[in-house]
Amino acid sequence: MEKSETNLNFFGPNINPLKAYSWQVQCPPKIRHFIWQILTGCVPVTENLRKRGIDCDKGCARCGASEETINHTLFQCHPARQIWALSQIPTAMGIFPTESNFTNLDHLFWRIPTEFDSSAFPWIIWYIWKARNEKIFENIDTDPAEVLRLAEKEAQLWQSAQIELHNENHGSVDLVNQDRVRDFSLEAEYSGYRCFVDGFWKESDKFSGTGWFCTSSNGEPPTMGAANLRRSLSPLHAEVEALLWAMKCMIGADNQEVAFFTDCSDLVKMVSSPTEWPAFSVYLEEFQSDKEEFSSFSLSLISRRANVKADNLARNVRTEPLHITYVNNIPQEWLF
Numbered sequence: 001m002e003k004s005e006t007n008l009n010f011f012g013p014n015i016n017p018l019k020a021y022s023w024q025v026q027c028p029p030k031i032r033h034f035i036w037q038i039l040t041g042c043v044p045v046t047e048n049l050r051k052r053g054i055d056c057d058k059g060c061a062r063c064g065a066s067e068e069t070i071n072h073t074l075f076q077c078h079p080a081r082q083i084w085a086l087s088q089i090p091t092a093m094g095i096f097p098t099e100s101n102f103t104n105l106d107h108l109f110w111r112i113p114t115e116f117d118s119s120a121f122p123w124i125i126w127y128i129w130k131a132r133n134e135k136i137f138e139n140i141d142t143d144p145a146e147v148l149r150l151a152e153k154e155a156q157l158w159q160s161a162q163i164e165l166h167n168e169n170h171g172s173v174d175l176v177n178q179d180r181v182r183d184f185s186l187e188a189e190y191s192g193y194r195c196f197v198d199g200f201w202k203e204s205d206k207f208s209g210t211g212w213f214c215t216s217s218n219g220e221p222p223t224m225g226a227a228n229l230r231r232s233l234s235p236l237h238a239e240v241e242a243l244l245w246a247m248k249c250m251i252g253a254d255n256q257e258v259a260f261f262t263d264c265s266d267l268v269k270m271v272s273s274p275t276e277w278p279a280f281s282v283y284l285e286e287f288q289s290d291k292e293e294f295s296s297f298s299l300s301l302i303s304r305r306a307n308v309k310a311d312n313l314a315r316n317v318r319t320e321p322l323h324i325t326y327v328n329n330i331p332q333e334w335l336f
């Protein structure tokens with residue numbers, strides 16, 4: 001990943017501004033995250049799976065091209081080209097779409113003349129990817145015009161929902177989440193265990209950190225865990241890994257009634273609608289089967305401030321030079 005980044009500086013757009021902007025694209029977080037995955041080369045196309053040693057056909061299942069790269073799937077494969085050509089976004093040889101997904105995203109982010117409505121592009125990308133998966137995993141062929149129609153309809157629905165939300169909340173879209181956070185009172189009585197989880201991820205780090213802090217309703221002293229894992233693909237991957245690891249630790253301690261808490265709203269969304277997050281399917285299968293081990297399981301969103309212990313554990317462990325796992329005997333200063 002780093003190597004191709006260096007190379008790209010010589011002949012393509014600088015990818016750092018692209019990455020930074022990917023978080024500001026006006027669309028749902030799952031699509032924003034997918035765009036970020038495109039920019040970091042973390043989309044499970046066959047080329048990438050083979051690089052990681054997973055045995056699969058190298059070529060494109062849809063058009064028979066000898067190699068399926070991210071750019072091929074989203075911009076150059078025959079159905080993708082047709083979808084872009086049918087869309088309101090102008091296409092022109094050598095300008096858009098091109099051979100480089102960085103140039104293509106640079107174009108979609110900033111270079112479409114304002115007289116064209118390009119606001120549906122994140123959904124177009126997302127639906128091209130969904131159609132590709134339906135073809136590969138279920139052998140369903142969707143007509144390009146239909147894919148475009150779905151994408152544009154979803155875009156429209158989302159955009160009008162944002163306007164309504166904006167009007168209701170006098171400008172603060174985040175109020176929805178904050179209300180949910182406020183509803184949850186940490187002082188309230190509870191039964192079983194509460195397990196606070198957090199992941200910490202920084203692109204420049206060798207490891208990502210995961211931490212959990214568990215309290216008990218029956219007066220047992222709190223337990224905690226911190227582990228640094230090989231740096232995962234993204235901040236959200238680190239959050240999922242933190243949850244999965246905490247779940248395994250709870251199962252190991254035979255804590256069957258556990259309420260988990262995270263400050264990552266995407267993690268809560270992912271767990272409640274797993275099919276919307278195909279890039280995480282392997283994690284989510286593991287999640288589903290581990291979840292069966294609990295007699296009572298929940299995952300709720302809390303504010304970052306309420307999650308400070310797990311956050312500190314995750315933050316501190318990631319800077320350790322070697323791969324380590326602590327359970328229960330965390331250095332005290334890590335908690336504060």
Ligand SMILES: [Zn+2]
Nearest residue numbers: 060063065077
């Ligand atoms: Zn193809």
